[in-house]
Amino acid sequence: MKHIINLYESINSTARNNSDCPPVVLPEEIFFTISIVGVLENLMVLLTVIKNKNLQSPMYFFICSLAISDMLGSLYKILENILIMFRNMGYLEPQGSFETTADDVVDSLFILSLLGSICSLSVIAADRYITIFHALRYHRIVTPRRALVVLMVIWTCCMGSGITIVTFSHHVPTVIAFTALFPLMLAFILCLYLHMFLLARSHARRTSMLPRANMRGAVTLTVLLGVFIFCWAPFVLHVLLMTFCPADPYCACYMSLFQVNGVLIMCNAVIDPFIYAFRNPELRDAFKKMTFCNRF
Amino acid sequence: MSAQRLVSNGTTHQSASNSDYTWEYEYYEIGPVSFEGLKAHKYSIVIGFWIGLAVFVIFMFFVLTLLTKTGAPHQDNTESSEKRFRMNSFVSDFGRPMEPDKVFSRQGNEESRSLFHCYINEMDHLDKAKGSLQTTALDSEVQLQEAIRRSGQPEEELSRLMKFDIPNFVHTDQNSSFGEDDLLISEPPIVLENKPVAQTSHKDLD
Numbered sequence: 001m002k003h004i005i006n007l008y009e010s011i012n013s014t015a016r017n018n019s020d021c022p023p024v025v026l027p028e029e030i031f032f033t034i035s036i037v038g039v040l041e042n043l044m045v046l047l048t049v050i051k052n053k054n055l056q057s058p059m060y061f062f063i064c065s066l067a068i069s070d071m072l073g074s075l076y077k078i079l080e081n082i083l084i085m086f087r088n089m090g091y092l093e094p095q096g097s098f099e100t101t102a103d104d105v106v107d108s109l110f111i112l113s114l115l116g117s118i119c120s121l122s123v124i125a126a127d128r129y130i131t132i133f134h135a136l137r138y139h140r141i142v143t144p145r146r147a148l149v150v151l152m153v154i155w156t157c158c159m160g161s162g163i164t165i166v167t168f169s170h171h172v173p174t175v176i177a178f179t180a181l182f183p184l185m186l187a188f189i190l191c192l193y194l195h196m197f198l199l200a201r202s203h204a205r206r207t208s209m210l211p212r213a214n215m216r217g218a219v220t221l222t223v224l225l226g227v228f229i230f231c232w233a234p235f236v237l238h239v240l241l242m243t244f245c246p247a248d249p250y251c252a253c254y255m256s257l258f259q260v261n262g263v264l265i266m267c268n269a270v271i272d273p274f275i276y277a278f279r280n281p282e283l284r285d286a287f288k289k290m291t292f293c294n295r296f
Numbered sequence: 297m298s299a300q301r302l303v304s305n306g307t308t309h310q311s312a313s314n315s316d317y318t319w320e321y322e323y324y325e326i327g328p329v330s331f332e333g334l335k336a337h338k339y340s341i342v343i344g345f346w347i348g349l350a351v352f353v354i355f356m357f358f359v360l361t362l363l364t365k366t367g368a369p370h371q372d373n374t375e376s377s378e379k380r381f382r383m384n385s386f387v388s389d390f391g392r393p394m395e396p397d398k399v400f401s402r403q404g405n406e407e408s409r410s411l412f413h414c415y416i417n418e419m420d421h422l423d424k425a426k427g428s429l430q431t432t433a434l435d436s437e438v439q440l441q442e443a444i445r446r447s448g449q450p451e452e453e454l455s456r457l458m459k460f461d462i463p464n465f466v467h468t469d470q471n472s473s474f475g476e477d478d479l480l481i482s483e484p485p486i487v488l489e490n491k492p493v494a495q496t497s498h499k500d501l502d
Contacts, residue, residue, distance in 0.1 A: 021338055201363055214364030222357040233349060241341075249334055254341040 021253035024260055031077055031263065038074035038269035042067040045277040048287045055286055058147035059131075062124045063277050065151050069116030070269035076110040077266055104166055111162035111178075114232075117268070118185045119154045121228060124276065125192040132196050175243040182236045186229065193221050223275060231268030234261040 045067040049055045083102060086092045092099045127147075131138055168174045197217055204214050238254065238261050245251040278284050337343070 197360065198363070204364075215361060218357060218360035218364055221360055222353065225356065226353045229349060229353060234345070237345060249338060250336070250341045253338045254345070257342060 021249070021256045023256045023258065026259045026263060028081060031081060031266070034263065034266045034270060035074040035077040035081075038266055039071050039078070041270060041273045042071040042074070044287065045273050045283070046071070048277075048283060048290055051290060052286045055283060056144070058142045058144055059124075059127055060283070061144070061147045061151060062120060062127055063280075063283070065154070066117065066120035066124065066272060066276060069113050069120050070272050072109060072116065073113035073269045074266060076106060076113055077262070079106050079109070107169075108162040108166040111165050112158050114265075115158040115161055115181070116155060117272075118181060118232070119158060122185050122188055123150065123154065125189045129192045129196060132199060172243060175239060179236050179240050182232055186225075189228070190225060193225065197221055227268065227271055227275060231264045231271075235265055 046064055049060045049064050083092070083099075083106065087099070127142060130141055134141055165174055165178055200217055201214055234257075238258060241248075241251040241254055246255075278287070
């Protein structure tokens, strides 16, 4: 807060030297392309699950939840670009009430998608954990009804949190709570997957497995966690720096790369179907069948 | 992006007039930032952050691969390649959470069967006391035989698996909401792919 208060005092400094850390501006086409690809991919996943009765089980519900949150994230970007386009064309006033409300709605959509994405990933990891460690009781623990209830609760909480965060976005505790969520979820997912991996390793030991198969497990796990970390951590750090050191030159240089961080988040929406949904052979086959049959 | 409004001090910066057709984001200027007197490189946070992230992920990868190498394999020379392939699906596909879809399906491949083998082995150790699930040993045997028949396994494997004890296998639940054909280990009830075929196979093996 101190930094923000300092800004109100007259800082007798030189004017901002734009050549030092100019904001990196990416062409709009990149954002549009990635967003549209993300929306289409996740829509495919959703349609595949909805149209196939045999894919309507808790595991696929969680994957659908992830697809929905990724789709919302991409939609947010498209909406925001459209709003900015209208503003640049003069159809909207920069400070009009409709515009600020629209901005708020769009921002809460983004936060909702972010929280939904993180929660969906955690729920998928928990579901896989229960699948492995409580395999024979899985059906009683994770029923479709319970899965849907859990998803409803999660999405309601995310929506409430999104609206709260956007409303109180200028308060520091909000920002801290928001950014603390990321490492907490990461640690949770890491622990679950690590435990699963250790079990798989002990299996491999017992059945005289070559290390090569375990290596594939290590690679898969690294990809899952690595994508999550690489796509979300830059943005989370940006939010932290923006709250705590907006006037610092080092922080300002980091924050000048904001659009790159945004692109990473959208890339996460594009990559997620490939590492979660389409890695599942059943879903893949159903998807192929759906597209193949649609051609005729 | 307008997400920068998260820390808004109420000042906005309209960098272009409305008549300019420019692609701009609504940046809220925090205030002038002085770039004088920097001790380190100005992008040091950026570089440090990305290097730290990469190091963390690579470290995590090396820890995982180290874990894979520390196990001493059993000396079982006869089935080296088969067993290697068997564990592949179990270990490698975290993307497919241990649901060998259509375990006893038309494909009925060796992977799925060995996955089942692996699972029951493990669960046998862990959940031997929990016999609360309704079991039908006969059905389980039928399914197993079905799988073996479909996957076309050699005889010695067949006999080895026939002796397999499956105490806690879950019975098919007629009221299940799936009512489906997929035989999924992690999702009891486990329903046969084609019930009539199973019954005929059962008759065949009698």
